[in-house]
Amino acid sequence: MADKIRKTMVTFEVPAHTSPAPGDLPPGKYRGTKVERGVHMLGGLSWTAPTYKLEVPQQTLAKIAGMEDLLGLEMDVTAEVRAGEILVVGD
Structure with missing residues (x-):
């Protein structure tokens, strides 16, 4: 039987400058996803x-050194x- 994947849209809050790779993320609210995998046992x-994935919009990337063109x-x-x-x- 195949594993199941549950993907939920969420809102993240970055309260202070945070540096997840690859760059410095300014404070604010961002959209993204929460992913859970169901394993049959x-x-x-x-x-x-x-696991969590945060989406950084172009307007924010334009303000981050080295990411202006993304x-x-x-x-x-x-x-x-x-x-x-x-x-x-939130989700």
């Missing part, structure tokens, strides 16, 4: 810890969410 479906960027911010540096404030 004995006794039912077990969900993994979620049209958009999706960043994996799972470590920053788990450390409490970036907050999930």
